[in-house]
Amino acid sequence: MKEIRVRFAPSPTGSLHIGGVRTALYNYLFAKKLNGKFIIRIEDTDQNRYVDKAEEYIYDSLRWLGLEADESVEKGGPFAPYKQSERLDIYKKHAYDLVEKGWAYFAFDTAEDLEQAREKSKEGGVSTFQYNAATRMLMKNSLSLSPDEVEQLKQNQPFVIRLKVPKKEEIRLNDLIRGWVMVHSSTMDDKVLLKSDGMPTYHLANVVDDYLMKISHVIRGEEWLPSAPTHVLLYQAFGWQNEMPLFAHLPLLLKPEGDGKLSKRDGMLHGFPVFPLSWTDTETGNVISGFREEGYLPEALINFLAFQGWNPGTEQEIFSIWELIEAFSLERIGKSGTRFDIQKAKWFNHYYLQQKPDVFFAEAISKVLEPCGLWKEGKKLGAWVNLVKSRSSFVADMLTEIRQIATWPVAPDEETLKSKWNEDAKRGLIAFSDLLAEREDWSAEELKFVFQSEMEKLGIKPGKVLPNLRMALTGKAAGPDLMTIAEVLGGTISAQRMRDSLQRFSLLTGI
RNA sequence: GGCCCGUUCGUCUAGGGGUUAGGACGCAUCCCUUUCACGGAUGAAACACGGGUUCGAUUCCCGUACGGGCUACCA
Missing domain, CATH: 1.10.1160.10 (Glutamyl-trna Synthetase; Domain 2)
Structure with missing residues (x-):
């Protein structure tokens, strides 16, 4: 069996889109599953859209996700270079080969010429101008011009090389995801293969590289499906049809709502x-x-x-x-x-x-706690993590919550204060704060027990005190388990906060 | 406009000629709980439409509608 070789071939024109990341992932998974090679090839043939930082960004992104290439610009490999701008001679040679074989031709049409042709076909009722078998003889190219004229123009004018698409041919392609896709060659146009700046277009470079790099499967986004027949034709033109890779065109990532594909916006x-x-x-x-x-x-x-x-x-x-x-x-x-x-x-x-172990959060948490004078000695990490982890989807959620608990409660939630604060609550709080102050290192279980028996002794329902205790300790109406908060704060600080709050509550409510 | 691709709960999807059309996210309700969450349980929620083929179609075929992509000397 042929070796499995797949490639992720981004072009460094900006940030790597998340859809591109998924394409890379699928390529990676496919390669690893079948013991093949995952190759990253940089397709930097568009000089106008080239963005300097983009290539590095691609590597950083894939590295962060652990999608490491077997062959790439960074890593090298048997088919280096893996950057298309360093393979220009190869593309040029192949483009000229195609001209020689009669599968391609030189075209001298300027941007204005093409614009005019488009205008004209629009007037004629044809919606889009196609440079193809039907129109190419009307254009300026080495098929329509005499050899002398061609030589002349080649000397003095920029030109491109275009694929000579056959007039009447059924192009078939068996996509691994979509099955047979058939396109008639009359609906295809003579794609530019080599641009006037000497750079190849995607179509040329992609096919040449996939062949030379012995790519076995092309796994790419569905946006490439319409040009896949052109690529099939190219494999035929080069005489590589037996080495043609298998194609798999991936469904696109769409906007969460509305129309169109997912975008930066x-x-x-x-x-x-x-x-x-x-x-x-x-x-x-x-x-x-x-x-x-x-x-x-x-x-x-x-x-x-x-x-x-x-x-x-x-x-x-x-x-x-x-x-x-x-x-x-x-x-x-x-x-x-x-x-x-x-x-x-x-x-x-x-x-x-x-799933993350406590130490995973240690540094981030200590950064939040240290300015508050808490957790200096680092022994309560587990308790802090325990307090907030299950409620969080992100580390930032944990830190926000920890920060709220770590911060001295100077502004109690007024709604709660108004409805919950009363004489009983006050008595309970005073008693419990005295108890708390007796020791530093309470466990949540001990505190729970102490609290419960004290309330029983005083004849106060725990439910009457608890919301106020939360207010006294954190200033908030909602949050994680209270006794664990007290544990994590320690007896001294907890008691201090409560006494502090007691005064504040009195001032605010007169009770 | 032309060409190509697609269409199962709001979303990601399983399934496939005869099923109570399954799961997950989200949502709702209940339980747990001082609270908000977490967790647990339950629930609402889908085969785009019209024709065939067939004893029978959501499943196969053809249309229509809708959605998407492409239509550059961009990738």
Whole structure:
């Protein structure tokens, strides 16, 4: 059997879109599943749209997600270079070969010429001008001009090389996801292969590289399906039809609501990331934060992304990268576009956050606690994590909550104070604060017991005191378990906060 | 407009000629709880439409509608 070799071939024209990340993931999973090679090839043939930082961004993103390439610009490999701008001679040679074989031709039409042709066909009622078998003899190219004229023009004018698409031919393509796709060559146009600046177009470079790099499967977004027949034709033209890779065109990621595919704007509109890492817009200088900065764990993003368009056919939803590799197959990729479901991503993140050990949060938590003079000696980490983890989907959620608890409660929730504060509550609070002050290191269980028996002794219902205790300790009406909060704060601070609050409450309510 | 691709709960999807059409997210209700969450339980919620084929179609075929992509010397 042929070696499995797949490639992710982004072009460095901006941030890596999350859809691109999914394409990379599927390529990676497919390669690893079948013991093949995952290759990253940089398709930087558009000089106008080239963005300097983009290539590095692609590597950083994939590295963050653990999608490491077997062959790439960074890593090298038997088919280097893996950057198209360093392979220009190869494309040029192949383009000229095609001209020689009669499969391509030189075209001298200027932008204005083409514009005119388009105008004219619109007037004639044809909606879109096509440069093809029907029109090419009307244009300025090496098919319509005499050899002398061609030589002359080649000397003095920029020109492109175009594919000579046959007039009447059925182009067939068996897509792994969509089945047979048939297109008549009369509806295709003579795509430019080599641009006038000497750069290849995607079509040429892609086919040449996939062939030379022995790519076995082309797994890419559905936006490429319309040009796939051109690529098939190119394989035929080069005489590589027997080495042609298998194609799998992935369904697109759609906007969460409304029409169209997911875009940068959607993220900003709905307040969720669409980039893996934060990206600084080259034109505006605006920083758009990414999944990583928003607190998504890489394993959660991977798991989530895997399910946007693929499913294992079982009811299992939580998959490690290893399990994904094991379970992945092209056959189980859906055909229809997928609306981007950020809720599901959050749910995955919540799950994966719960799996993290306490030390994972140590640094972030200590940064919040230290300015508040808490947790200096580092021994209460587990208790702090315990307090907030299960309620959180992101580390930031945990920190927000911890910050609220760590901050001295100077402004009690007035609603609660008005409705809950009374003489009984006051008595209970005074008694409990005295008890708390006796010791520093209480456990939540001990406190619970002490509290309960004290309230019993005083003949006060615990429910009357508890909301006020929360107010006294944190200033808030809602939050995590109270006794655990007291444990984590320690006896001294807890008692101090309560006495402090007692005074404040009196001042505010007269009780 | 032309060409190509698609269409099962709001969303991601399973299924497939005869099923109570299954799961997950989200939503609602209940339980747990001082509270907000977490967790647990329950519930509402879908085969786009019209023709065939068939004893029978959500499933196969054809149309229509709708959605998407492409239609550049962008990828």
